[in-house]
Amino acid sequence: MQARQKFAALIAGTGLAVAGLLATSPAQAAAPADRPAGDRAPAVTVAPADAPAGARVRASAPTISPAAERVRYVSDGTYTCPAGRLCARVWDPTQGSYKVFDLYYCNTYSLSYWGGGGDGGGYKNSQTNGTVARFYNSSGAVAHSSTAPDIAPSWWSWDPIWKIKNC
Structure with a gap:
């Protein structure tokens, strides 16, 4: 009888230990349905300036699929756009600067993590x-269209935009 009780206690203790580990490990966000599971954007935990002490929000870097011809960062939002490209600028909370995607190849590009607060960004066609x-x-x-040469309106929000077809 003692052996049976010890075995039951061992099983119960193991179950509690596993449950405790699962409860304290960070949750992994699922990749959107149109992105492979291994194609997740880097994420960081940040707190807005006006957030109460101890509050944290998980932020993710904006991404685009298929990949842009070139991706670069600009600190003040000023950027150039080479001839033949549609350049899209978006705020990256994980870097604290603007991320610029140069789109050259004719595609329909899916946007991930392009919405939310601050200066939404812009584009140059x-x-x-x-x-x-x-x-x-x-x-x-179609929420908006741009005929080259063109530049985004002075205030541009990516919130309603999910895809870009550059050609």
């Missing part, structure tokens, strides 16, 4: 004159 870039919302409708 330096493609061949007359080339139309389209910006799509979550339902697939």
Whole structure:
């Protein structure tokens, strides 16, 4: 009987230990359905300036798929856009600066983690004159279009934009 009680106690103790480990380990966010599980953006834990002490928010770096021709960071939001490209600028909370994606190849690009607070960013359409870039919302409708040469309005928010077709 003692052996049976010890075995039961061992099983119960192991179960509690495993449950405790699972409860204290960080949760992994699932990749969006249109992105492979291994294609997750780096994430950091940050607290907004006006947040109460101890409050934390998980922030993720903006990404684009398929990959942009070039990705770069600019600290003050000022950037150039080479001829033949649509350049999209978005705030990256994980770096504390703007991330610029140079889109050259004709594609429909899916955006991840491009929304939320602060200066939303902007775009510069330096493609061949007359080339139309389209910006799509979550339902697939065109939310905005840009005919080259063009630049984003003075205030631009990426919140409603889910995809960009640059050509």
